[in-house]
Amino acid sequence: MHSHHSHSGDYCAHGADPLNSMIDRVVQLGFHTYCLTEHIPRLESKFIYPEELELGDTSDEIITSLETSFKNFLSHAREIKARYAATPEVRTRFIIGTEIESCDMDHIKYAKRVMTENSGILQFCVGSVHHVNGIPIDFDQEQWHNSLHSLNDNFRLFLLSYFHSQYEMLTNVKPLVVGHFDLFKLFLPSGMLVDPKTGLCDKEAGVPIASLDVINQWPDVYDAVVRNLQFIDSYGGTIEINTSALRKGLEEPYPGKAVCDLVKKHCGSRFVLSDDAHGVAQVGVCYGKVKKYIVDVLQLKYLYYLEEGVPPQKVPSVRKLPISQFVNDPFWANI
Template identity: 55%
Template sequence: MHSHHSHSGDYIAHGVDPLEAVTAQAVKMKFHTYCLTEHMPRFEAKYLYPEEWNSKRDESAAIAKLQQDFQNFLDHAQRIKNRPNPSNTKFLIGVEVESCDLNHIEYARRLVEENRGVIQFSVGSVHHINEIAIDFNQIEWDRALAASGNNLKTFLLAYFDLQYKMLRNLQPLVVGHFDLYKLFLPQDLRVDLETGACGTSGTPVSGISLINQWKEVQAAVVRNLQYIEKYGGAIEINTSALRKKLPEPYPGKDVGLLVKRHCGGRFVLSDDAHGVAQVGVCYDQALNYIVHELNLEKIYYLTEAADRQSVRLEAVPIDQFESDAFWRLYRAPK
């Protein structure tokens, strides 16, 4: 079993448990491959989260701490990677890039290059629209929509355009939570099906496929997927959406079917764990989604080359994936 995206309380403020505890749980659950991917540090105060400020609201100290935490993570991850464990779980070292804006994307690209001997791959994701976080809370999500003229189509196009810029600059091997914008999307939000304008009239978003509703949005998604296909990346099926009580993982079926058509059906699996209790979270639901909703014939994972630095995507047939010994342990009575 595999996860290509994880965090810990040691190196990000919204994590829960120490990295040692998270990785020990992955070993206990007999993961074949577990990737360590703490966030790339942000370097502008406007992107700091409330829990990242110190009591004195010292901007330079807060940013310096993020950068030091990142270097500490890289050192710690190498120790874990090189240490034998009883399940022979393979730990790979990556980084998640939040892609706040173009400056942050370029900074991330340079930092990955500077640490090429340690960082083996990146998870490229988008957490902001109009420089406003869309996965922090409902208030910020609403602000991002307002900054898009209270127009959902404009909001989505801004998201996928920033994602495209991230893809062009970073070419991440794993593309993280492809449709993260849906986390705080109010299901009773009403939208004009032609213009995308939100208001008291219109159709509730719960009854439509946002990806397929507007041809411009679908075209932006297809453009991004075709570029990922061109450079050889993969889309993660991220179960944190299920943990947060969304009906589908990231990405939803509307995007998933487009991945099959335009990106070679290259999916990897991730738990996006932020603590011990989230390791392998909702993987039984993900299995059902993979087999019965997307009807995939294979799932991919990252494997390490002989030099123990470079990585590549390798495919596993779905019947082999379904029969993995992980599932017997996963379903055993607790």
Template identity: 45%
Template sequence: MHSHHSHSGDYISHANGTLESMVATARSMGFTHYCLTEHMPRLSDEYLYPEEIEKEYNVTNLKTDFQKFLRHGREIQARINNEVGNDDFQILVGFEVEGIDSAHIRAAKSIMNDADMCVGSVHYVHGIPIDFNRDLWLEARAKCKENTTRCLYKDYFDLQYEVLTELRPQVVGHFDLIRLFEEDEIDPTTGMQSVDISVERDWPEVWSAITRNIEFVVSYGGLFELNSAAVRKGWPSPYPRLDLALAIKNLGGKFCLSDDAHTTEQVGLNYRKVLDYTQSELQLSHIYHLQLENGKAVVVSDSVSDLSKLDFWKQ
């Protein structure tokens, strides 16, 4: 079993649990590959989250914590991956991109040589968080040219494309995170209830941006995570939802697994629902994971049938 996306309370203010405890939990549960991916530091205090402001943090603190994480992650990796007799648990040290703007994307590029892999994510649109709460999501939408969800989607996927083309991340993080705080309402561009909208049929320019992004990731061999965090946030499925997940499948994309854990209790949480999604909804024959070979992260294929038979599912 594997996860390509995780956080700890040692280095992220909105997480709990130590980095050591996250790793120990993953190992005890039977994970074979676990990626440590704390957020890269943001570049301006204007992007601080409330819990960071409460701690009187600034960007210097974020940078210091991130450097500590890289050192600590490498220490854990060296200890575990080189452990005598250990041939069934591997740590990869990576980071999660903050694709806020071009400056952050350039900063991410400068970090990549210090990591085994990265998760290419977008959490802000027009400089405003889109996964923190509904009010901020609406504020981001209001800054779009047309103040519509349709326009917000387009801007999100265009920014994501910049992350993808500049960084070529090994893992694409929560591909449709922009949907997290969408609610059912009348779409002024079509007059339809948003719940009835087919992005492919009704928002063709958004669909074109989505398929462009997918095709680019496929072209360089990146993986799309099936991120189980969406389930604990109220979705019936992981990110991405079925329409986009099927588009990824149909365009030749490859999926990997991520728990996006922020506490030890979230390690592997809702993986059973992700497995069901891969089998009943997506009907995938294979899932992929990253592993280190000669110091380089390479993509390895796993049979979904074989994964479904692991002892992991007995816990």
């Protein structure tokens, strides 16, 4: 069993528990592969989250604190990796990565520099988008709406901005794992009324957004998604099935079936699994539910995972696991 995306209370302001406690749970559950992927720091004060304000008295102090925390993560992760590499009786092997912050082009360039400067430790990155038009879309409902308002309350334009930002990140970074592909849906109000032709949101007219397949509703949005997936396919990247959406109350994980069908068609059906855990209770979260999604809904023949390369190879290899082995993994007896 695998997870390619995780955070902890030691190095993430919205994390819940120490990294060592999470690792204890990972080992207890019998994961095969678990990836440590704390966020690369942000550079500008406008991208500081409210939960991070207590990290310093000024924005410069907060940014310095984030940078120091990331350096501490790299050291800690390397220690964990070495510890369990020398413990053959433990099944789990750890791969060190990071989740990049693609707030804007400056952050993308910074992420590339951090990856290069720490290439002896960082083995891959999870490529994600958390902002639309410079405003976070996964922090709370208010910020999500602020982002939509900044694009003239047009949900079609909102989606296009999201997928264009994703494409900019993809083409510059080529992340081996693409994180929560359709994160925009986290705070999407199911009752929001939208014009099905233009995408304009109106409190008085339109149809409920929940009645639309928003990926296939607008040709330019569909084309943007396909473009992104085809580019990911061109360099051998993977799409994570991220169970955090299920623990947050959504009906489907990231990505939903509409996107997954396009991954199967345009990206070699290369899915990897992630819990995106931020605390002990979230390790392996909703894996029972996602197994049914993978087997019964998506009907995948294989699930993919990262395997550490043999030196001097630094980048992990993408391996595939037959679904028959996935469903019979000894992990399932532990959850």
